[in-house]
Amino acid sequence: MRYRNTLIPTSKEAPSDATSVSHILLMRAGCVRRVGTGIYEFLPLGVRVLRKIEAIIRQEMDRAGALEVLLPALLPSEYFKETGRWDLFGDTLMRLKDRKGTEYNLGPTHEEIITDLARREIKSYRDLPKNLYQIQTKFRDEPRPRGGLLRCREFSMKDAYSFDVDESRALDSYEKMRGAYTNIFDRMGFRYRMVQADSGAMGGSKSAEFQVLVQSGEDMVAACMQCDYAANLEVATSPPFPPQGPDPKSVPAPEKVHTPKAKTIEQVSKFLGAEPKQFLKSLVYVAGEGLVLVVVRGDHEVNDIKLARALGVDEVFLAAEEDVKKATAAPVGFAGPVGFRGRIVVDQDAASISDGITGANERDHHLKHVQHGRDFEGEVETIRNIIDGDLCPSCGASLGVYRGIEAGHIFVLGTHYSSKMNATYLDEKGESNALVMGCYGIGVSRLVAAIVEQHNDDNGIVWPMSVAPYQVLITQLGQEVEVVAAVAQLEKELEAAGIELLVDDREGRPGGKFKDADLIGIPLRLTVGKRSLDNGGVELKPRTEKNPKNAELVPLADAAKRAIDYVQKALEP
RNA sequence: CGGGGUGUACCUCAAUCUGGUAGAGGGCCGGCUUUGGGUGCCGGACGUUGCAGGUUCAAAUCCUGCCACCCCGACCA
Structure with missing residues (x-):
């Protein structure tokens, strides 16, 4: 191709509305242009990269035995209504009506449509297993699109769906996809980790995310430096710390100390000459109907999702200043579990502190020599964030915390959709069973940005050969x-x-x-x-x-x- | 949806506080010059200053309302 005959509008200056490296460079290099919030057009150079990525994905999917299909993007509402996701998706679903007033939505993902296809076309155990995939445009009315191609309202996705006779065969399909994904991300030259994820939302039994490690990533991942262990921060764990402090029996009774104007852990630890990890940091959360006092070690942080899961509620958030004052009878900064009337949840690494310092629920006062089980009661859970240097639950080496871009996600879905939509097959005995499903996504257009995030220098993009335009x-x-x-x-x-x-x-x-x-x-x-x-x-x-x-x-x-x-x-x- | 910010030429931005002929650089067109890491000079085209009202002799500038976009938080490939 001759440069004079193509269209590569490069620019010396970064666009004013771009902040991420990939967004700036893809714009400057004339690969993409913004049309609306979270809506982009691909110019010739960008399209070539997109097609290269698609080709690699197709090769590996085909090699793993998956079959390419192409489902519609415009979907009659009946399918999402059938599974309840017409309501569940809420504002994220792009809805529209035709001239007759019939309701439609643009596909944000295709479980319903593929399950409908399967229930019509897959009738017998002889038809199984099957894995169907497509590369297609998805639409989601994201609350906040950002980062150029990293998070769009219209984006290209490869989505695959497997159908099996039972859970153990479904796991085989899942493993095949895991292998295909590993090949795909390897071939594109990514630094990435396969991480354990919270599979709750989709109702699945097993799932893993493929996280591309970059500073600008939206997700947090804890990954072992020695072994394969890696997990999303909301599911990452670490072995409990050994008990901290002196022999519990030798610790004197709690003693109130005057700590004028010292509210933060840092201020109080300086004032008392103690280390942050001796503190029982106490935070008041709103969980469902009531307030909960949450206690973690002074140098640890609460993970809201872990906390919500431990409490069995959908979401939790920090209580407003007024509520904290009411609950503790003291200004913010002096909350503590001793004498607190209400539910208390203690992180396991705070519960094992034998001689702790915590707020006295009284202005300008803290308590020393506080011990869980003796001076206060509270349910013990693991609710803190993993931090750099925590130990790997799998091999005991050190964990590191990284930022990542979720580039792919694989799930065992089970019969969540097939049972709702009555997608069944007949087994050898002539009995009807629900199809056991898995689903497997890759954000194709997002990958374009992810590659640039990892492959650039001061002068511009450095495309890996496999995806270079x-x-x-x-x-x-x-x-x-x-x-x-x-x-x-x-x-x-x-x-x-x-x-x-x-x-x-x-x-x-x-x-x-x-x-x-x-x-x-x-x-x-x-x-x-x-x-x-x-x-x-x-x-x-x-x-x-x-x-x-x-x-x-x-x-x-x-x-x-x-x-x-x-x-x-x-x-x- | 909450909080913060920005809308002026194709792009990046001045001029807005303090009302008085709308500007620069880049890009684009023409000419000369230059030719191994964004040459220099000359000339040119490009604007309903986001939209709608209001105040005023006069509004990019002040006031009111709306819209769009960007950033930070709750969701996801």
Whole structure:
């Protein structure tokens, strides 16, 4: 492809509404443009990346035995009404009516539609197992789209659904998908972890997320530095700390101390000369109807989702200042479990402190020598966030906490949808059973952004070869006859070898062309100019090589072969 | 939905506080110059200042209402 014949509108300046690296670079490199909040158009360069990603996904899905289908995006409301998700999805569902007033929604995901297909077309155990997938546009009225392609209202997703005779076969299907996903993310050059996730919402029995590790990620993941253990922060665990402090029997009775104006853990610990981990941090939460006093170690933080799960409620949030005053009879900052009338929940690592410091429920006062089980009662749960340095529950090594982008999610669904929609098959005995399902998603357009988040430098994008919009870029400097001829010769040889080639044949100064080359991030650059030819050939420089002086000068006759070798080597597994 | 911020040329932004002919840089078109990391100069096109009201001799600027977008929190590929 000749640059003059394509449309790659690059820009020196970052758009004002972009904050994430991927958003800025995809815009600057002319890959995408914003049309509305959470709605993007793909320009030629961006589409090529998208198609590369899709091709890898298709290959691996097909190889795992999945069958590609294409379901509609425009869905009559009856399907979502049948499972109750017409109401459950709430505002997130994009709804519309036709001229007759019939209700529709745009598909946010396709469990209902695929289950409908299955109940019509899959009748016998002989038809099983089946795994059907599609790559298709999804619509969700997100409360807050953000980060460019990272979180959109219209986005491309690969979704697959497996159907099996029973739970154990469903697990086989799940394992196959796990393997396919691993191949997919490996081939795209990601740094990622497969993590345990909270599978509650979808009603499934087993699930894992594929988290791409980047600073700008929305999710928090605790991952072991030694073994494979990795878990979403809301499900991550760590072994209980050994009891802290002196022998419990030797601890004197609680003693009230005056701590004027010291409210935060930091202030009080400084005032009393104690460490934060000796504190019983007490927080008042609203959970369902009532208030709950939550106690964690001073250097720990409460995880709201873990807390809600422990309490058996949908959600919890910190009580307002007024409610705290009412509940503790003291200003915020002096709450404590001793004498607190109401429900108390204690984190296991706070419960094991034998000699703790905590609020006295009285202005400017704290209590020393406080001990769970002796001085106050409270249900013991694990409700704190895992932090850097906590121990791995699997192997005992150190955990690290990372930010991640959820790029894929795999679930065993069970019969959640099939039983609601009466999707059954006949087994060998002629008995009717519900199909056992699994579902498997990958955010395809999100992957474009995730790749850029992980593969960039100060000058722009650095595409991995497997997903690069073009594999090789020829930067032509000058329009002299011998330069034009050399470029044409290289172009012919490379295209004959099936290399995806972009030739920057534009007029313009070298500086600008080099800047654009780095920005759009083609993995290998061949520079052809009068100077290089006089020096003996063309310059070959991988995008990963930052120093232009390290470009390699190769004879014109060898250049094409060298480039082809480079591309092939980069594509090897 | 709560909190914070921004709307001026295709893009990035000044001018708004203190009302008085709407500007710069980049990009784009034309010319000269330059030619290995965003050359320099000259000329040119591009605007209902988000929308609707109001105040005023006069509104980008002040007032009221609305809309859009971005960021921080509760959901998700």
